[in-house]
Amino acid sequence: QVQLQQSGPGLVKPSQTLSLTCAISGDTISTTTASWSWIRQSPSRGLEWLGDTYYRSKWNYDFALSVKSRITISPDTSKNQFSLQLNSVTPEDTAVYYCARLTYGSGLLKYFDHWGQGSLVTVSS
Amino acid sequence: DILMTQSPSSLAASVGDRVTITCRSGQSIRNYLNWYQQKPGKAPKLLIAGASSLQSGVPSRFSGSGSGTEFTLTISSLEPEDFATYYCQQSYSLPVTFGQGTKLEIK
Numbered sequence: 332q333v334q335l336q337q338s339g340p341g342l343v344k345p346s347q348t349l350s351l352t353c354a355i356s357g358d359t360i361s362t363t364t365a366s367w368s369w370i371r372q373s374p375s376r377g378l379e380w381l382g383d384t385y386y387r388s389k390w391n392y393d394f395a396l397s398v399k400s401r402i403t404i405s406p407d408t409s410k411n412q413f414s415l416q417l418n419s420v421t422p423e424d425t426a427v428y429y430c431a432r433l434t435y436g437s438g439l440l441k442y443f444d445h446w447g448q449g450s451l452v453t454v455s456s
Numbered sequence: 457d458i459l460m461t462q463s464p465s466s467l468a469a470s471v472g473d474r475v476t477i478t479c480r481s482g483q484s485i486r487n488y489l490n491w492y493q494q495k496p497g498k499a500p501k502l503l504i505a506g507a508s509s510l511q512s513g514v515p516s517r518f519s520g521s522g523s524g525t526e527f528t529l530t531i532s533s534l535e536p537e538d539f540a541t542y543y544c545q546q547s548y549s550l551p552v553t554f555g556q557g558t559k560l561e562i563k
Contacts, residue, residue, distance in 0.1 A: 378500070396551075431499075436505060436506070438506065440487075442490045442506075443492070448499060
């Protein structure tokens with residue numbers, strides 16, 4: 332079955348870069364029937380989708396406007412994983428970060444059917 | 457961005473009760489509405505996709521309905537393991553957006 336395993340540091344200093352990786356098993360990152368997202372959750376912002384990547388003849392990316400200037404999502408086909416980098420972090424970026432698969436189902440339905448275990452990232456000096 | 461609003465924000469109920477959670481969208485999202493259950497310290501779990509399609513392995517006491525801008529999640533008879541936080545999420549357009557959550561607590 333599909334599993335997403337997250338890794339990365341839990342503490343990042345202000346102004347530095349938050350980096351997380353999501354390793355995929357049971358599926359292929361270059362599948363054409365899903366996309367791969369990063370989502371975060373905090374008490375102040377709730378569940379917030381940050382961006383995704385997906386392969387449709389080429390790699391494509393979508394980003395939330397709130398982080399568009401600071402975010403990079405990188406697929407790695409050799410390791411079947413994707414990563415998140417968020418630059419210039421502030422304490423407001425403190426959250427639990429999740430990777431998730433958005434499956435493209437029948438009738439153009441799309442839904443997050445698999446999630447990573449979550450990574451608490453604290454931004455503090 | 458499409459605003460998703462859930463009501464109530466919290467709800468106290470007893471085992472065996474029937475409960476309904478409502479989710480409203482700021483514009484029509486047809487049936488591109490999903491429901492998730494989240495327990496403390498865990499990732500959200502998909503319950504219902506496309507407003508009413510129960511996912512494999514999800515108990516039949518869960519059901520969803522609605523289209524356009526108003527949707528409901530109903531639990532027909534609460535079990536102890538159902539006490540959790542529930543979220544709606546629209547996949548009609550980017551950015552995908554979530555409701556603020558409904559915390560279902562034991563009365």
